[in-house]
Amino acid sequence: MAEVDHLAAERATARFDVEEMKVAWAGSRHAVHVADRMARLVASDPVFRKDNRTMLSRKELFKDTLRKAAHAWKRIVELRLTEEEADLLRQYVDQPGYVDLHWGMFVPAIKGQGTEEQQHKWLPLAYKFQIIGCYAQTELGHGSNVQGLETTATFDPKTDEFVIHSPTLTSSKWWPGGLGKASTHAVVYARLITEGKDYGIHGFIVQLRSLEDHSPLPGVTLGDIGGKFGSGAYNSMDNGVLRFDHVRIPRDQMLMRLSQVTREGKYVHSNVPKQLLYGTMVYVRQSIVADASKALSRAVCIAVRYSAVRKQFGSQDGGPETQVLNYKTQQSRLFPLLASAYAFRFVGDWLNWLYTDVTQKLEAKDFSTLQEAHACTAGLKAVTTSVTADAIEECRKLCGGHGYLNSSGLPELFAVYVPACTYEGDNVVLLLQVARILMKTVSQLASGKQPVGTMAYMGKVQYLMQCKSAVSSAEDWLNPDAIQEAFEARALRMAVNCAQNISQAASQEEGFYERSPDLLEAAVAHIQLIIVTKFIEKVHQEIPGHGVKEQLQALCNVYALYILHKHLGDFLATGCITPRQGALANEQLGKLYAQVRPNAVALVDAFNYTDHYLGSVLGRYDGDVYPALYEEAWKDPLNETVVPEGYHEYLRPLIKQQQLKLSRL
Numbered sequence: 001m002a003e004v005d006h007l008a009a010e011r012a013t014a015r016f017d018v019e020e021m022k023v024a025w026a027g028s029r030h031a032v033h034v035a036d037r038m039a040r041l042v043a044s045d046p047v048f049r050k051d052n053r054t055m056l057s058r059k060e061l062f063k064d065t066l067r068k069a070a071h072a073w074k075r076i077v078e079l080r081l082t083e084e085e086a087d088l089l090r091q092y093v094d095q096p097g098y099v100d101l102h103w104g105m106f107v108p109a110i111k112g113q114g115t116e117e118q119q120h121k122w123l124p125l126a127y128k129f130q131i132i133g134c135y136a137q138t139e140l141g142h143g144s145n146v147q148g149l150e151t152t153a154t155f156d157p158k159t160d161e162f163v164i165h166s167p168t169l170t171s172s173k174w175w176p177g178g179l180g181k182a183s184t185h186a187v188v189y190a191r192l193i194t195e196g197k198d199y200g201i202h203g204f205i206v207q208l209r210s211l212e213d214h215s216p217l218p219g220v221t222l223g224d225i226g227g228k229f230g231s232g233a234y235n236s237m238d239n240g241v242l243r244f245d246h247v248r249i250p251r252d253q254m255l256m257r258l259s260q261v262t263r264e265g266k267y268v269h270s271n272v273p274k275q276l277l278y279g280t281m282v283y284v285r286q287s288i289v290a291d292a293s294k295a296l297s298r299a300v301c302i303a304v305r306y307s308a309v310r311k312q313f314g315s316q317d318g319g320p321e322t323q324v325l326n327y328k329t330q331q332s333r334l335f336p337l338l339a340s341a342y343a344f345r346f347v348g349d350w351l352n353w354l355y356t357d358v359t360q361k362l363e364a365k366d367f368s369t370l371q372e373a374h375a376c377t378a379g380l381k382a383v384t385t386s387v388t389a390d391a392i393e394e395c396r397k398l399c400g401g402h403g404y405l406n407s408s409g410l411p412e413l414f415a416v417y418v419p420a421c422t423y424e425g426d427n428v429v430l431l432l433q434v435a436r437i438l439m440k441t442v443s444q445l446a447s448g449k450q451p452v453g454t455m456a457y458m459g460k461v462q463y464l465m466q467c468k469s470a471v472s473s474a475e476d477w478l479n480p481d482a483i484q485e486a487f488e489a490r491a492l493r494m495a496v497n498c499a500q501n502i503s504q505a506a507s508q509e510e511g512f513y514e515r516s517p518d519l520l521e522a523a524v525a526h527i528q529l530i531i532v533t534k535f536i537e538k539v540h541q542e543i544p545g546h547g548v549k550e551q552l553q554a555l556c557n558v559y560a561l562y563i564l565h566k567h568l569g570d571f572l573a574t575g576c577i578t579p580r581q582g583a584l585a586n587e588q589l590g591k592l593y594a595q596v597r598p599n600a601v602a603l604v605d606a607f608n609y610t611d612h613y614l615g616s617v618l619g620r621y622d623g624d625v626y627p628a629l630y631e632e633a634w635k636d637p638l639n640e641t642v643v644p645e646g647y648h649e650y651l652r653p654l655i656k657q658q659q660l661k662l663s664r665l
């Protein structure tokens, strides 16, 4: 009971309106309401139970995923849920599965790369689940290097068909989610060959399995690629392997919005940038940024609530011990992660806006913002997923020994989340893309070309290369202009330093290759500037609710000053701030942690997660952690019998043998 009281007391110390913070987090009152309804719908349905997930075998887990997906679809149809509601319902079911790829990549690939006619033909089938699709791009031999894919699609003008073929072992499709067991169709990326010429990678809709009995079609070899990291977790997904042996598809199953092959076999490229082929990846990368804030906020919610419940040391004269949340070290490890969850949420909203804006421009044949969309989605995907993966592990450590139990929810969350650093573009590969664009922008500064969008600050090169921070007290670091200037100067100076070093190499390519570790850091600095800028912009907006703006302001400062403290070397080496100013930032950070402390539990309550979604005995809303931990232990299959299976075979003979030996002595 004492623990329950603890969280109630924690909630009473909050200095802001939690209901209004829920609105700020979700984006609108409507969003809070819909999310609430969908979360409760899922939590109250026994089919969506997930507390036994880590104890299921792979086969049981996969079947459970099929069952949940089918049940979710049934509920979506029965309740006539809107697209927004259906997306949320699937999110709260919280079990990776083939539907993620069907809705998340197969449908968007057809929408983005199919002609109107193709969309008209295929989308209704996909929308009604008459076909199930996946995104088959990566191969055994190549993932990052898309141009290196080997699968071929050779046009045969005699039959008006493409022949899809896997010429080598390394050309086997490898990894696509939903491919292994569930999908009937795939968007397959292959080298288009017509009139004897290789035109590079293009997308094709290929049927893989019979719609009658689900068996692979002739010439198609398919399977699952095997168990993955952790128990439960991403093992609910059937990541697959696929080989083609001269499989024929009609010509009109090439996705022809960007380029076409005529009946005669002539290749025609529309007047659009060829990078639009990568559009589905750009779309998914922006949604992964929003997912990062969800995964991070879940971990932080668990760690904050548990840290308020957990007590260690400090008891005097039999009085209460200290809540671990009161230790300054716990705060300095946890509160930056709390601030990062909010930061990623807001930058994710902004990125979604940017993506929508770019999409509208593309429809109007305006391709001017394509590079900005690529740099922002690639860079933000890389930084937010890397931070989130590390943060989930940090939250596990923040929960001490109990964090290592599956029932804490953290091991599974980590195992599910960590591949986000790799899929949809390895984070290093993506940051190098950002660096390439930074170098291009720096090289254009001399010609007077004004950078735009998130690179616009580079236009202030004369000022930012020589400015000195005016901060002279810890409080000065609360001024957003001081923060913004320091971050802009750091990012620009790192980029310019790289550019200068590269220019001394024998060639641009060689210089880029040699300096790539520095370029990664420059790219990270640029992306951190974007996150800080968007958080500052958010806080400048009108935000209703008692104390809400003040809390967000504090979190924004925590985020920025934490990054400054963590990357102090960059700020000092580039001469943007002095060691004294760095020390003042750290002093201010300590004061901010003290400000966050009484609000910490309420700040995670504002995420509005149900206990079902959190899936953690440590993160329970009521804080009644110990009875739940105790009860959970007894549910383990090992505890089904008092004497374990194998006792008579292995333990008893061993003990008896030793006893016999002893008795002979």
Ligand SMILES: CCCCCCCCCCCCCCCCC/C=C/C(=O)SCCNC(=O)CCNC(=O)[C@H](O)C(C)(C)COP(=O)(O)OP(=O)(O)OC[C@H]1O[C@@H](n2cnc3c(N)ncnc32)[C@H](O)[C@@H]1OP(=O)(O)O
Residues within 6 Å of the ligand: 094, 095, 096, 100, 104, 135, 137, 138, 143, 144, 145, 146, 147, 177, 233, 275, 276, 278, 279, 281, 282, 291, 295, 370, 371, 374, 412, 413, 416, 417, 422, 423, 424, 425, 426, 429, 433, 437, 615
């Ligand atoms: C407790 C349990 C439950 C918890 C759940 C909670 C967690 C939530 C989980 C969320 C789940 C979400 C589901 C996600 C499922 C994941 C499924 C994964 C799918 C995949 O991985 S699909 C495969 C993805 N593959 C990749 O991303 C490959 C990466 N490689 C590339 O993108 C490219 O090859 C490249 C960009 C690295 C290089 O390409 P290329 O060689 O062609 O290009 P260059 O480097 O030469 O550049 C040429 C110019 O093109 C521009 N460019 C490049 N890319 C783009 C782009 N996308 N858009 C626009 N422009 C682009 C470059 O800038 C160059 O421009 P320049 O002007 O010529 O310099």
Ligand SMILES: Cc1cc2nc3c(=O)[nH]c(=O)nc-3n(C[C@H](O)[C@H](O)[C@H](O)COP(=O)(O)OP(=O)(O)OC[C@H]3O[C@@H](n4cnc5c(N)ncnc54)[C@H](O)[C@@H]3O)c2cc1C
Residues within 6 Å of the ligand: 101, 135, 136, 137, 138, 141, 142, 143, 144, 145, 174, 175, 176, 177, 234, 239, 419, 422, 423, 424, 425, 426, 427, 428, 429, 432
């Ligand atoms: C869980 C999961 C789900 C997936 N789902 C899908 C899916 O649905 N569909 C699909 O098509 N694919 C899918 N993938 C594949 C995924 O997109 C690729 O694994 C990813 O793009 C990374 O490519 P890779 O495996 O070739 O890594 P590699 O490129 O081989 O990376 C290996 C190492 O090399 C480094 N490296 C590579 N290139 C460079 C470079 N130029 N400079 C410096 N370092 C470099 C990387 O940083 C990394 O450290 C999935 C992968 C996973 C793990």
